[in-house]
Amino acid sequence: MLKLSKKADYGLLAVNHLTLYRSQGSVSARDIGKTYRIPVGLLAKVLQRLVQKGLLKSEHGANGGYRLAKPAEFISALDVISAIDGPVVITSCKTERGECVQTPACTVKEPLRRVNDRIVEALSSLSFAHINNPTFRLAAN
C-alpha cells in the first residue's frame, strides 16, 4: 500500500528527538515513548535495531539511554527507515520466497525501478540536520 510502517515512523520520531536534545546526553526509550505516546516496549526494539545498524549508541544502566552515533547531518531518513524495515523497494520482483512469476513478461519493472530510485534519492537527501531547519528544502526541488 506504499505506506511507511509504524515502526519506521517511530524510529524517525525518536532519532529526531535525539537530534533535538543531543546536547543533553542520552535519552531513555521510556522518556521518548512518553513524549510522543509511543508504546515503550516497541520503541525499545526499534531503537535497538538502530544501534545495531550503527546509527545510535546506547548506554546501559541508570541514566542510560540512547544518543546519536554521529552528527545529524550524516543520518538520513533513508538510513532510519531501511534499518528498521529493510531496503526500500516498492516492488515485489524478488522476495525471500523467490521471484515474482510475472517477471519474465513484465513490462513495468524498469519504469518502477526508476521511480524507486527517485524515492530513495528523496529519502537519502533528507538528513536530520535538514529536518530541523525550518526553511529546509529537499534537494533537487
Next chain:
Amino acid sequence: MLKLSKKADYGLLAVNHLTLYRSQGSVSARDIGKTYRIPVGLLAKVLQRLVQKGLLKSEHGANGGYRLAKPAEFISALDVISAIDGPVVITSCKTERGECVQTPACTVKEPLRRVNDRIVEALSSLSFAHINNPTFRLAAN
C-alpha cells in the same frame, strides 16, 4: 513497508498491456491474465475498479474486454495506483479510525509530507506513453 500492492502492480501491467495493444481493440481480462500469469478473477476486479475510475472502458459479451478510456499520455502511474489502492500517502497521520495519537507532538510530519509530495510527483509524471518510450526519463531528473 513502503511497498506497492500486488493489485496495483497488476493494474499497471494491465494498463500498459492495453496501451501496447490499443490498436487491436478490446482485450479480455482472461487474455491479459494468461499473458502475465495473473490470477484472472483478481485481475478482473482490478480492471473493474479502473473502469469505475474512468481510466478504462469495458465491453460486455463475447469479443468484449477492456480498452483505454483516453490516450496513453493522459494516464499516469499515479492514476492507476490511486484508483486501486486509494490515495498515495506514506504516513498514517489520519486513517478511517481517527488520527494518529502522535500527531500533536509529531516533529516529522511536515518533512514526510514533502517526501510524499515528491513521490506523488514522480508517479504522476510517469504516463504510459512515457513508459513505453525506450529512452524515457522521469521529469525533473
Next chain:
DNA sequence: GAATATAGGACTGGAGAGGTCGCATATGCT
C-alpha cells in the same frame, strides 16, 4: 440459446504489522 464477457459481492487463508511479556545483563546510587 450457448458461449463468452464484465459487474460485483461474500468468503477464506495466510502473512505480516503492531504490540506485550519475561528474562538476562549492564550501570549508577545509596
Next chain:
DNA sequence: AGCATATGCGACCTCTCCAGTCCTATATTC
C-alpha cells in the same frame, strides 16, 4: 551489597489486511 533503572533479545499474541477464490447476475455475440 542491594536496589532501581537501563538496554538486549527472543517468544508470543492479536488483529488487520492483502491476495486469491467462488458464485451469481447481467450483457453481448453468433
